[in-house]
Amino acid sequence: MDESMFQQSGSAGSAVYQQLKQQIVSLELAPGTTLSEKETSLNFQVSRTPVRESFVRLAQEGLVWVLPQRGTRVSLIDSDMVEEARFMREQLEKAVIRLACEAFPADNLAALESNLEQQQESTQQHDGKKMFELDEAFHRILFEGCRKNGTWNVIQQMNAHLNRTRVLWLWTEPHWELLYEQHREIFLAVKQKNADHAEQIMKEHMQLSIANLPILKERFPEYFKSS
Amino acid sequence: MDESMFQQSGSAGSAVYQQLKQQIVSLELAPGTTLSEKETSLNFQVSRTPVRESFVRLAQEGLVWVLPQRGTRVSLIDSDMVEEARFMREQLEKAVIRLACEAFPADNLAALESNLEQQQESTQQHDGKKMFELDEAFHRILFEGCRKNGTWNVIQQMNAHLNRTRVLWLWTEPHWELLYEQHREIFLAVKQKNADHAEQIMKEHMQLSIANLPILKERFPEYFKSS
DNA sequence: AGTTCCATACTACCATACAAGTATGGTAGA
């Protein structure tokens, strides 16, 4: 499901899509923000057509809501969806980590170790943005090592809501040290082929993602869907 | 991720999208078929704009490949993606069936039983199309009973390739009786809250989906991505 | 005969004009 395989990433439409997606997931565009096609087309110096294309794609991922003849808004974070995303990811990550404990290419293992070193650095430097990226990369490497790239891409597509809560969390109370420790334990478990332990840590790791979702909802009520 | 929540399902663009998707998944439009914007717009009696919109959405789901300035084709079935879809689905269905064995609403349980009766009918009448729909519905009910509707919708999105192989399989050698028996066993296991047994049957059920993928590749080589 | 080149007929991509539905603010009337 790598979109670059199907869609010309150099086209104006794809460029707008990628930028908007980045801005939405990073909360640069806050949940609930209105986005008109015309205004966006002026910002990006293109016509409405490629903007519309990007809106269609974002709508399909649940990142924006298109209300016909009324407007388009950055979607509010849906707590139920966040929980489901966590559920999905937990199941898939647990299964993948078990595969990794059976067999994992040396190259990818080295990549994990290198990634961990960078995580340590970024943690010490309190570089939250970098840590976020490294976190993503760490898990992607696990999937890639198990030849489950497509699965990872699907997860990414549905992680829009989950990722936004993680960014919010980063704003409030980052505790990257714990995440780093968990990553390190997962790495060691894979290296030692200790599947049961790896799965256990991964399970805790995933459940941490939404541990303080109620706090976030209380703190940023305007970003969440009431439901 | 219910698309009707975000996108006006009554619009021309969505209508074209839904029809094309149905035709592609049912193999009415064979993998590899070329689809030009203009030709499709003439077929559907609409302008190229809504057709383009539908192409964008189909491309994002991997159902068509858009080759800039060259054309648009119905995507070939990617065996690797089929296997990954099966993997994903196995993990998620196993997790859900365990949840169902812990707690499952009476309404949904009744719906399952009703669905099973219809399956028996359709099997006796050799109505493959109906059986396919009932199969889908059976699993959807399981997810709905566990409040995992969003998860089911995500699965649906990525099941394009897997579903097409299942349709192919239906053409060659339908053995709905076995599927019916498995569904029945799953139902009973949920009713008796026998999680281990339910998971085991579900695992076999999922692995059945691609049991004869090599045969299909040999029989319909032009439908598969060489890779 | 084989090869090169070019006219032509496609393709998707983009910009723009128009259509149709919706929110809003002001005005006329009670």
Next chain:
DNA sequence: TCTACCATACTTGTATGGTAGTATGGAACT
């Protein structure tokens, strides 16, 4: 003052013309 109405300025949805890149077939040349 309050209410009903309507003009207006938005919004997204749709149609269409033009642009640039690509495949193809035939003609001219070697």
